[in-house]
Amino acid sequence: TSTVLSGTAAGTGGQPVPLSTVEVAVREQPLGPAQRTVVCTVGAAHPLRTALGELPGATWDGQGSWLLPLTRRTALALRRALTGHRVQLLGGAREALRAAADSPAPPDVTVVAVDPAPGGEGAVAEQVIAIRFEHTPALQADVKRLCAARWNSTEGCWVAGVDKVDDVVRFAARHELVLDPAVEALAAQRDAPLRYDGTVDGLRGVPVTELHTVRARKARGKTPSLADRLAEFGVESVYDLLMHVPLRYLDRSSVIPVRALREHVGETIGLLARIDSVGQYDRTKRLLRVQVNDGTAALTVTFFNSPWLVRRYRPGDEVSIYGKVEAYTPRSGRPVLQMTNPLMDPIGDNPAPIVPVYNQSAKSNVTTWDLHSAAMEAVRRLGELSDPLPGEVRERHELMDRAEAYRQVHHPDSLELAARARDRLAFDELLRMQIALGLRRHATAAETGVSHAPTGELTGAFLAALPFPLTGAQERALAEVRTDIERPHPMHRLLQGDVGSGKTVVAVMSLLMAVEGGYQGALMAPTEILATQLHTELVERLEGLARADGRPLVVEFLGSKTRVKDRRRIVAELAEGGIDVLVGTHALLVEDVEFARLGLVVVDEQHRFGVEQRAALRAKGAPLPGGGPEGAGRSVPDMLIMTATPIPRTAALTVFGDLAVTVLDELPPGRTPIATRWIPEEMSPADEHAEAWDLIHEQVAQGRQAYVVASLVEDNEKLAAQAATSLFEELGAGALADLRLGLVHGKQDRAEREATMAAFKRGEVDVLVATTVIEVGVNVPNATVMVVVDAARFGIAQLHQIRGRVGRGRWASHCLLTGRASSADSVARLQALQESTDGFHLSEVDLDLRGGGSLFGNRQSGQSDLRVADLKADLPMVQTARAETDLLLDGDPTLARRPGLRAEVHNALGEDAAERLARS
Ligand code: ADP
Ligand code: MG
DSSP states (O other): OOOBOSSOOTTTSOOOOOTTOEEEEEESOOBTTBSSEEEEEOOTTOTHHHHGGGSTTOEEOSSSEEEEEOSHHHHHHHHHHHTTSOEEEOTTHHHHHHHHHHSOOOOSEEEEEEOSSTTOTTOOOEEEEEEOOOOOHHHHHHHHHHHOOEEETTTTEEEEEGGGHHHHHHHHHHTTOOBOHHHHHHHHHHTSOOOSOSSHHHHHTSBGGGSHHHHTSOOBTTBOOHHHHHHHTTOOBHHHHHHSOOSEEEETTTSOOGGGGGGGTTOEEEEEEEEEEEOOOBTTTTEEEEEEEOSSOEEEEEEESOTTHHHHOOTTOEEEEEEEEEEEOOSSSOOEEEEESOEEEEOOSOOOSEEEEOOOBTTTTBOHHHHHHHHHHHHHTOOSOOOOSOHHHHHHTTOOOHHHHHHHHHSOSSHHHHHHHHHHHHHHHHHHHHHHHHHHHHHHHHSOBOOOOOOSHHHHHHHHHSSSOOOHHHHHHHHHHHHHHHSSSOOEEEEEEOTTSOHHHHHHHHHHHHHHTTOEEEEEOSSHHHHHHHHHHHHHHHTTOBOTTSOBOOEEEEOTTSOHHHHHHHHHHHHHTOOSEEEESGGGGSTTOOOSSEEEEEEESGGGOOHHHHHHHHTTOOBOTTOOSTTTTBOBOEEEEEESSOOOHHHHHTTTTTSEEEEEOOOOTTOOOEEEEEEOSOOOTTOTTOHHHHHHHHHHHTTOEEEEEOOOOTTOHHHHHHHHHHHHHHHHHTTTTTSOEEEEOTTSOHHHHHHHHHHHHTTOOSEEEEOGGGSSSOOOTTEEEEEETTGGGSOHHHHHHHHTTSSOSSSOEEEEEESOOOSHHHHHHHHHHHHOOOHHHHHHHHHHHHOGGGGOTTSSGGGGOOSSOOTTTTHHHHHHHHHHHHHHHTTOTTOTTOHHHHHHHHHHHHHHHHHHHHHO
16 A cells, blocks of 8 residues: 555546646655655656656556656656656655655665566566666666676666676676675675585586576576476586586687688588577578678578577577588579578677587577586586596696696687696596406406316317318417416406307317316307307217216207206206206306306307396306305306407407407408498399399309398397298298298297208208398308398498308308488498498497497496597597506505595496496
């Protein structure tokens, strides 16, 4: 309720207002920042009727009066405005106005809470800084530019977000405005160091909402708060924020001016400019045009299919633009330069010489400026950040201090410092990874293993029966294995060799060495089919061999489908030592499978085996003399892990960095290269003259055999079996009706599948139609044609494996990859296979196409958490980190002397991985 101080105020009383007079009254009613309101009643035709509305904070009451807050500023402004007009000051108004005008000037800059969007939907009162000053165009421009302030008509002042407090303080100093002490306090409080324990791991526990910059940006209408948007983007802690490093930087001193763009048509370049205008989104043409200008010239930037960008860009915003310069000639007129769909980021008012540009997200509505302003605050409030990296390591590689690195990466003084800062952060990640691997290596080395004592009796007999001499690479690999297994500590070795390099022989020889010394061996494969094949091959090759005590060698198979009766017998014999080599799948890992004296485990195709399986195998080691129960009293068996998937150098140092590596870098002699061709069309089984079917006919006529691999269906064995079955039926009724066809897939029972495989091996089947079950291990040297249907669905490594089924004999072989490619990446994959049969080269191509992260697959996922480092690009740094790890762990194998570093490794890997690390 308002008390009228001054007689009858017109507009509330009902008396007619004289046309020629302005009536001024003051009433006790708060308005905006003022406690009292000035009511100015003006007739409809009065010259001041509209002019008074221009005064700061004026609102129209709808009944003939302007309402003004009674402040010093209004009083002064009103006095000026009313000069020369007839005014009737109603009781007390004169005194009240004079007192206000004569009052001491209040601070120009204050902290207030206001309603930011009068009447706006979801408007919430929030803290802002109010800035008041006598308007001049220069100040007005400055307050907008420096403080990103907006005019608030309710308040009659400029308002800036509290996150701009530093800018406001600077602006106030420049224009000699009076600061409210609350504003100074706010500035000081904003710079208070973040509360954490001074370690990077502590920063993982500090939510980004501790930052004023983030907190200040609350939800508005449909836009969620900055904290929510960042969370959606995956940035929740201050650590996340700091490790989200800029994608690139623009150096103000060397960016290309718009005027010079003509010389850069066709190039992808970076620009800095200010937005002049943002057009309307054109719904018909689905485009939005934005005019920018950098002071040298204007440029039109066009965005297609992105209506939301209308809200993102505002005239006056400074933006960084990154994209391709195009010249476009309209039907009439001269060519115009433009850019289409570039990366265009508001960079806020960042006066720094080097402007960082972050990987932002249109989906989460997080801009480079959001990230930069938050990171800047985080860096400013880092306080004391400890750096556990030993000084000598830092010096050796000229690494920056860690806190300095965070500062320079987000707010660099030069491009060179930005790059060094990034390197430091990447090094930290790589070192942590290497240390984790190193700790595991050292833990393995400290375990008690089996000292094997190979006599050469079995291996000698085996070699004598082998129809070929070993390759040099096989000899070298066996020498390494032998040295390893004779040691008292467990072997932990990776044997990598391209398809067909002869790993099986190495596996068999290793197993025989173990058996010679009186131990048992196990050979594991990832699938039932592979395990069966290996078992068959071993039984064949080892026939007639006997142990030192005269008993013939016993090789058994154990799979998930082994009959209960057989299984019971095998498990019993195994526990008594009656079986020398057990071949199987995961079924070997089941708890009740106990070995009497397990000494060596060979795992084929390691990439499908997890760390857990490895740990389970170790628990089956031979009991130590006088050993206790389960696990504790067991020696860890030696382990040889074979992989046909060539591992790029980076992966050998990282993902497999805890293993010793042997490479079979030589193929057995007499191999003929495989000619590979990609035919980008569907191969219809009904079309008898398709290239692939012609080739198969031609080769079969010469006595050779062929494989046809059916399209890959997700990872679903049942659907894959159906696809292969229908291809088999269609080919049998169509293009290959005159040939003998066989079918194998994972859903057949073992006997049926084995019968078909055996028939194919004996040459009684011409063409084997199959799913990827034949991907590895199958060995039929007479087969010379491989046709892969819908090849684009397979990955490089898989296709290389499948292709490796041919080219095993003395005849020239062919591989036809058919079907259209759906993406640029699949085109690149198929072309790579067409051009190379070198698995190592292909694995590098694969790494290029899929990025470093893909190396991990499901192995040790804790380590794939690299945010800054890139395993491929940073290979030299990976090597440095490896070398430093060796030095650090030398003489300190558990890193006991470096607790800070050790804690970081454990925290970075997470509880799970750390526990596994301790176990494996
Ligand atoms: P992978 O490394 O792909 O498992 P395999 O062990 O299946 O390779 O060997 C592929 C083929 O090469 C087999 O037919 C095998 O008998 C043959 N082979 C292995 N070693 C030699 C060798 N030293 N000389 C000739 N042929 C060999
Ligand atoms: Mg093999």
